[in-house]
Amino acid sequence: MIFDIDIHLRRGDRDIACRIRSDSGIIALFGSSGVGKTSTLNMIAGLLRPDHGHIAIGGQRLFDSHAGIDIAAARRRCGYVFQEPRLFPHMRVRANLRYGRPRGQPDGGVHGLSQEALIELLGIEALLDRWPASLSGGEAQRVAIGRALLSTPRLLLLDEPISSLDLARRTEILALIARLHALTGIAVVYVSHDRAELDYLAGDVIALS
Numbered sequence: 001m002i003f004d005i006d007i008h009l010r011r012g013d014r015d016i017a018c019r020i021r022s023d024s025g026i027i028a029l030f031g032s033s034g035v036g037k038t039s040t041l042n043m044i045a046g047l048l049r050p051d052h053g054h055i056a057i058g059g060q061r062l063f064d065s066h067a068g069i070d071i072a073a074a075r076r077r078c079g080y081v082f083q084e085p086r087l088f089p090h091m092r093v094r095a096n097l098r099y100g101r102p103r104g105q106p107d108g109g110v111h112g113l114s115q116e117a118l119i120e121l122l123g124i125e126a127l128l129d130r131w132p133a134s135l136s137g138g139e140a141q142r143v144a145i146g147r148a149l150l151s152t153p154r155l156l157l158l159d160e161p162i163s164s165l166d167l168a169r170r171t172e173i174l175a176l177i178a179r180l181h182a183l184t185g186i187a188v189v190y191v192s193h194d195r196a197e198l199d200y201l202a203g204d205v206i207a208l209s
């Protein structure tokens with residue numbers, strides 16, 4: 001079982017509950033605004049603590065309220081890509097990418113894919129010396145995905161990463177995510193409020209309500 005998740009959290013006046021049992025390496029969380037998609041990603045990442053339940057990814061328990069397990073966020077090895085790219089504005093693209101790399105792995109790639117191959121796949125070679133402010137939304141988001149992957153995460157979490165892009169850029173990035181998963185085998189959780197977008201991603205779609 002790649003994803004074995006059953007979590008509950010009361011936030012404000014809303015009960016957030018999410019159950020996922022899936023052998024697919026890519027899952028998509030789908031649901032209307034306020035249903036708890038970002039909260040669920042944050043619970044997986046260890047940034048928010050569920051009231052009760054468990055989270056296991058690839059057989060590793062990250063959280064289990066009964067067993068008293070709560071692995072610290074930094075040790076969960078999640079690469080997180082947000083709705084806005086959140087690149088460091090004072091660092092060129094090259095330095096932003098380098099920031100994600102773990103210490104002691106100066107030229108490390110990700111899951112068998114070299115750093116050069118990843119940069120080529122993302123189509124960002126020509127952007128390496130640019131400042132984030134000069135990038136288009138799609139370019140910046142590709143750099144953000146690269147930075148997240150270069151941290152060699154066990155799991156890639158994407159929170160509506162393409163909602164601000166036009167349709168052509170959206171399908172391009174979705175195809176890229178599917179290809180990165182196929183090449184590296186990295187597990188992916190993808191959040192969206194747009195059901196149509198998920199037709200471009202293979203994998204299980206979990207509707208939150």
Ligand SMILES: Nc1ncnc2c1ncn2[C@@H]1O[C@H](COP(=O)(O)OP(=O)(O)OP(=O)(O)O)[C@@H](O)[C@H]1O
Nearest residue numbers: 011012014031032033034035036037038039040193
């Ligand atoms: N800090 C907080 N305190 C109390 N309630 C919160 C807090 N943060 C979020 N909530 C509530 O928790 C619920 C889930 O929020 P969340 O951001 O996870 O939803 P979402 O599905 O990701 O929404 P969207 O698609 O609009 O980003 C919402 O009802 C929200 O108002």
